Amino acid sequence: MAAKRILMIVGDFVEDYEVMVPFQALLAVGHTVHAVCPDKKAGDSVHTAIHDFEGQQTYSEKRGHNFALNASFADIDPARYDALVIPGGRAPEYLRLNTRVIEIVRHFFETAKPVAAICHGAQLLAGARVLEGRTCSAYPACRADVELAGGTYADIAIDAAVTDGNLVTAPAWPAHPAWIGQFLGVLGTRIVHEEVRQAA
Numbered sequence: 001m002a003a004k005r006i007l008m009i010v011g012d013f014v015e016d017y018e019v020m021v022p023f024q025a026l027l028a029v030g031h032t033v034h035a036v037c038p039d040k041k042a043g044d045s046v047h048t049a050i051h052d053f054e055g056q057q058t059y060s061e062k063r064g065h066n067f068a069l070n071a072s073f074a075d076i077d078p079a080r081y082d083a084l085v086i087p088g089g090r091a092p093e094y095l096r097l098n099t100r101v102i103e104i105v106r107h108f109f110e111t112a113k114p115v116a117a118i119c120h121g122a123q124l125l126a127g128a129r130v131l132e133g134r135t136c137s138a139y140p141a142c143r144a145d146v147e148l149a150g151g152t153y154a155d156i157a158i159d160a161a162v163t164d165g166n167l168v169t170a171p172a173w174p175a176h177p178a179w180i181g182q183f184l185g186v187l188g189t190r191i192v193h194e195e196v197r198q199a200a
Contacts, residue, residue: 002188003030003031003032004031004032004082004083004187004189005031005032005034005080005081005082005083006026006031006032006033006034006081006082006083006084006085007033007034007036007076007078007081007083007084007085007104008022008023008033008034008035008036008084008085008086008087009036009037009084009085009086009095009101009104009105009124010035010036010037010046010067010069010087010091011037011038011046011090011091011092011094011095012037012046012047012090012091013046013047013048013049013089013090013091014046014048014049014067014087014088014089014090014091015048015049015050015051015064015087015088015089015090015119015120015173016048016049016050016051016064016065016067016089017050017173017176018087018088018089018118018119018121018172018173019035019048019067019087019089020048020065020067021173021176021180022085022087022116022118022176022179022180022183023035023067023085025176025180026085026180029184029189029191031187031189033070033085034070034071034076034081035067035069035070035071036069036071036072036073036076037069037073038073038095038098038100038101039073040069040072040073041069041072041073041074042069042070042071042072043068043069044068044069045066045067045068045069046066046067046069046091047063047064047066047067048063048064048065048066048067048089049061049062049063049064049089049090050062050063050064051088051089051119051172051173053158053172053174058141059139059172061090073100076104078103078104078107078108079107079111081108081113082113082114082187083108083113083114083115083116083183083186083187084104084105084108084113084114084115084116085115085116085117085183086105086115086116086117086118086121086124086125087118087119087121088117088118088119088120088121088138088139088172088173089119089120090120091120092120092121092122092123092124092127093120093123095124096123096124096126096127096128097127101124102127102128105124105125105128105130106128106129106130108166109128109130109166112165112166113166114166114168114183114186114187115166115167115168116167116168116169116179116180116183116186117136117138117167117168117169118169118170118171118172118173118175118179119138119139119142119170119171119172119173120138120139120142121138121169122136122137122138122139122142122145122146122169123138123142123145125146125149125151126142126145126146126148126149126151129149129150130149131146131149131150131151132149132150132151133150133151133152134151134152134164134165134167135151135152135154135162135164135167136151136152136153136154136162136164136167136169137153137154137155137156137160137161137162137169137170137171138153138169138171139171139172140155140171143155154169156170156171157171157175158171158172158174158175159174159175159177159178160175160178161175161178161179161181161182162182163182163185163186166186168182168183168186
């Protein structure tokens, strides 16, 4: 497996699990991941939000950790990356207003590179107008965003994910095993489990 260079676009109040888990998992299997935020540089942090499912009609929200960025947004050339990850949380609703972010997202679709988006990440995809004719999962409250952008909303279990060509999406962080697993497949990442024999 060739290691990939992966861009992750984040912002303040990105969902805590949805940024931390894929960032660390992709690093763990040997990929390079650059996490960036508009108007911030390597070494800066974004605040995260913890979204949980506690029996109310929608998710609850609590303050999470600080997540350190490891690359500077101003230096990003999307042509130098093999794939894109868009976590959910509160960030996508304002990131979709940034014209440079929109240009970067469109690059990955125009070049058919792998893209993984989860939960409210679909708001950014809708804002970039890249969902026309595509199947996309998201947090259920984002169904209207997907459909108004010309996409087909995948109404799947909270712990499931869906792949449509180069696009891998899921409803929320309970889907991480399915979402990250399918994204690794699209990236061409193979993980082989070998039996280890103990010496007698």
